[in-house]
Amino acid sequence: MHSSTLIHRLLRGILLPLLLCLWLLPQARATHIVGGELDLQYVSGDMYRLTLNLYFDAVNGQPGALDPSMVASIFEKGSNRRMVNLTLPQLSNTLVSYTSPACSTPDLVTRRIVYSSNITLTAQQYANAAGYYVAVERCCRNNGISNIVNPGGAAQTFYLEFPPVTRNGQALRNSTPRIFPPLSDYACRGELFYYNFGGQDVDGDSLVYDLVTPLNGHSTATFPNPGFADPAPYQPINWLPGLSTINQIPGAPTLSIGRLTGRLEVRPTQLGLFVFGIRCTEYRKGVRLGEARRDFQLKVINCPTNARPKVLMQLPGSTQAYQVGRDTLRLTPGNNRCVTLRFTDPDPTSALTLSLSPVNFNATLPTLSVLQGTVHAPGLPDTVTSRLCFPNCFNTKGKVYLLDVIVADNGCSLPKRDTVRVAFTSVPDPNSAPRLRSTAVLPIRAKVGDLITFDLVATDPENDPLTLEMTGKGFTPGNLGATLTLGAAGNQLNGRFSWRVDCRAVDKPLYEFEFTAAASPCNDRQATSLVIPVQIEYANKPPLLTTSFAPPIAADSITIVRRPVGGVFEATLTGTDADNDALALTAAGNGFEMSAVGMTFTPRNGAGSASATFRWVGDCEAVRRNGLEVTFTLQETTCRPQPRTRTVRFEVEAPSEQPFLPPNIITPYQVDGKNDYFTLDNAQANLPLDFCDSRFADIQIFSRWGNRVFTTNNRAFRWDGGGLPAGVYFYLIEFTDGKKYKGTVTIAN
Incomplete structure (x- = not known):
């Protein structure tokens, strides 16, 4: 036994003496459960909402059995590891409505008690590939149940299975199917009872239905409301001899459910209150996701005899009645498209309702002049007459359509019906296509800046309502600035086309505007089109x-x-x-x-x-x-x-540069008036001229020992040796752009 389960059962052993004291109180042992189911719906993110719908016998159940809250236990499948115990507070307590309120009976009143709470299912906690199940255990069922052993001591385990919240590394968002609506009606012995238990799934998963034996579980009459559910397995209830999962209610035929529709059917042969169980299993792309179970009860009583109503159809232009399987109603242009229906019922004061149901088509249904009436009441006839008229435009396109004409009475618990399946063909009245003309003079040639206008006139031979629209072959007229303004005049529809040609039109040499006049008699569109081409003349030579x-x-x-x-x-x-x-x-x-x-x-x-x-x-x-x-x-x-x-x-x-050839010797001490000065501002030296950012900065003259003996920033300087002794001297010339010139000058005696 799993360790957590053992601890839970030990706790129950400690609490049991106290609970046995409460056993003396009648409300603790009250029988009240009609049935119910669990429901788990995805909200957002990791949030889900868990709901318990408990159906309560409002006639025989005692108020003390109304729990203010219930506890749902979630387990990991396979290991039965308990994940969490979740308290579900009571949110609502409402009556379950009868399908036909007029057929209600005071000894059959059911309440729907809703318990619900949000729960967080994270990928870290709920990723086991085997999935999970939820269980709520509560006792006890109604004492009056007729098809199980010890009904007053039988409990119910509300049970639900759901998949992990991730699969193959991707989030798996899933909501369980919702089985609806709860059953509130009774069945009549010897009469066919049917009810739609089909559900809906918000995820679009496939649903499959079957009958299952209701689960009893571990709760008992002495311990009716445990603080939490035990893990599976849960013992089923015990059927009375001769009954089983596939024979839950004595009947001919016995109880069955449509595998894909969820339609419940039985023709009960015994009186009593019968519990039954159904299971709805959901699949996504062929992979099973989980299941939802519902237990419920069906009461079978003796009902007053209710005869079946009768509907007769009379062929047009004839007194003969329509024969199902032999006659085909053929509706042709110019002939009567109406047939006479007569419906009656031998029961006194019987309210009848006439309806139509298409079998193999989904076109607009014909009309009925009378939809309901009462027969065999004081001052009222024994037969109600209605006219079934097909529209002139009804078109079966050569096929034989089948239409069920159904009359239903107001008998209890379910109405009885009579159906005439009418086979018919219909050819609509002839209709001509609209006519369309324009005032455009072809060919239309236009240049940028030209204004093109012309009128269109649409008419219909049968004066059917018309539409007139404009399209372009390979373009949208509105994107070019072209417009079509509509106006009506009598039984014709006029249009004014206007287009100021601009640069948007020069991308193509030809624009074909298509104008369509359409009428839709009997929803059968008939159209006439007119194409008007416009040639664009545009050429441009480059300047x-x-x-x-x-x-x-x-x-x-x-x-x-x-x-x-x-x-x-x-x-x-x-x-x-x-x-x-x-x-x-x-x-x-x-x-x-x-x-x-x-x-x-x-x-x-x-x-x-x-x-x-x-x-x-x-x-x-x-x-x-x-x-x-x-x-x-x-x-x-x-x-x-x-x-x-x-x-x-x-x-x-820049000025052209010549080779820099400064003088390299001066003779200032010879009294001959020649070579007395060292200067660069002459044509012979070819010192680069000042040019923009390259300008003469300065000149420095040094002795052989590195002593500066002369400096100036005057480009037109003249150095006479400064009285220095004869010898070799060194000069450095710098320009503002960083250019430098170096050399020697000798003072000779």
């Missing part, structure tokens, strides 16, 4: 751009123009366009503002031609930037512009 700049060496290459510092860069630009489109000349510096460096550009724009002048006095900014690039653009105003550009690079030329 021409000429400049006074030298032509580029190659296409798309940059033209380079050089001037010395202070040199003037001037040019004229001219643009022309054969299509006479509006032209505009612009200029933009690549990475700089033209005005910031003193560049001017003066355009004169116009239709078909444009001109501009450019001027700039070169300065050192071009040197610092290693040249300045300007892009000149000729732009045309049209649908598909083809701009023309020209990029020019302006460079300021």
Whole structure:
């Protein structure tokens, strides 16, 4: 035995003496359970809601048996490991309604007691592939049950199975099927009883139904409401001799349930109160997920004799009655589409209801002039007459349709019915397609800016309601700005087409507008279409751009123009366009503002031609930037512009450098007036000229021992030796951009 189960049973042994004292109280032993089921619904995230529906005998059950809460126990299948005990507080207590309130009986009243609470099912705790089950144990069932042993001492185990919350590494969200509605009616001995126990599943899983023996479990009359459920297995109730799972209620036939429909049927042969059990198993893609069980009771009583009502159908234009299986009603254009129905019932004061149910089609049903009536009552006839009329447009398209005409009485517990299955074919009245014409004169050729308008007129020979719509072959008219304005005039529908052609239209040479006039008599759409093509005439020659700049060496290459510092860069630009489109000349510096460096550009724009002048006095900014690039653009105003550009690079030329040949000897002490000074500011020395950021900074002259004997920042210096003794001296010349020149100069005697 599992250790937790052993502990629970020991606890019960401790509590049992106290509970035996309570056994003396009649409410503790009260019988009251009609049946019920458990329900587990997914909420969100890891949250689920567990609900217990307990059906309570409101006539024989004692109020003391109404529990304010119940405890549900969840176990792991296979191991029977207890996962949790969950308290379910009572949320509602309502009466179960009869299918037909007029057939209610005072000795059969059932209440639905709902207990419910949220529960968290995490993937860490509830991932066992075997799944889980929930159980609630409670005693006792009704004393008056007729098909089981010791009904007053029989308990019920409410039981539910559900899958793990993960499968194959993915979240498995599942809600159990909801079996509905609870049974509140009784059955009549010798009469067929049927009831729909079919359920719904919010996940769309497949549901399969079968009969099962109700579970008794471990609770007893002396211990009716344990604090929690024991793990499985749960003992079933004991059937009386001759009864079993497949023969739960004596009948001919016995109790059965539709495997896929959940429809419950039995023709009981004995009076009494009979408990039965059903199981609903759910499958997803062929894999079993879990099951829900419901126990319930069916009371069988003697009912007053209720004769079956009768419905007769008379063929059109004839006094003969329609013969099921032999006659086929054939409805053709121009002939009577109505038949006469007569329905009656031999029972006194019988309220009858007439209805229609299609068998093999889902078209609009014919109409009934009378849907209900009462017969064999004082002042009322013994037969009710109704007219069944098929619409003129009903079309079976050559097939034989089957229609059930059903009359039902108001007998208890369930109405009796009579059905006439009518086979019929129907050919609708002929209907012509709509007519559509336009005032458009073809061919339509248009240019950008043109306005196209024409009218459309739609009519229908039978004056059926019309629609008129516009579509485009391979395009949406509204995206081009085309509109169709509708208006009605008498029995015709008018449309005004309007389209101001703009640049959106030049992507295609041809647009085919399709106009459709449609009518839908009898929901059978009939349409007439008219296609009107519009040809778009659009051509564009690129503009021409000429400049006074030298032509580029190659296409798309940059033209380079050089001037010395202070040199003037001037040019004229001219643009022309054969299509006479509006032209505009612009200029933009690549990475700089033209005005910031003193560049001017003066355009004169116009239709078909444009001109501009450019001027700039070169300065050192071009040197610092290693040249300045300007892009000149000729732009045309049209649908598909083809701009023309020209990029020019302006460079300021540095002075040409000659070999630096400074004098290397001076003779200041010879009185001959020659070579008296060391100077570089002459043509013979070729000291690089000052240029932008490369300017003469200074000169320093040093003795052979490194002593500086002369320095100046005057480019036009003249050094006469300063009275220094004859010998070799060293000079260092530096420019502002870091260039340096070194050499020697000798003072000779």
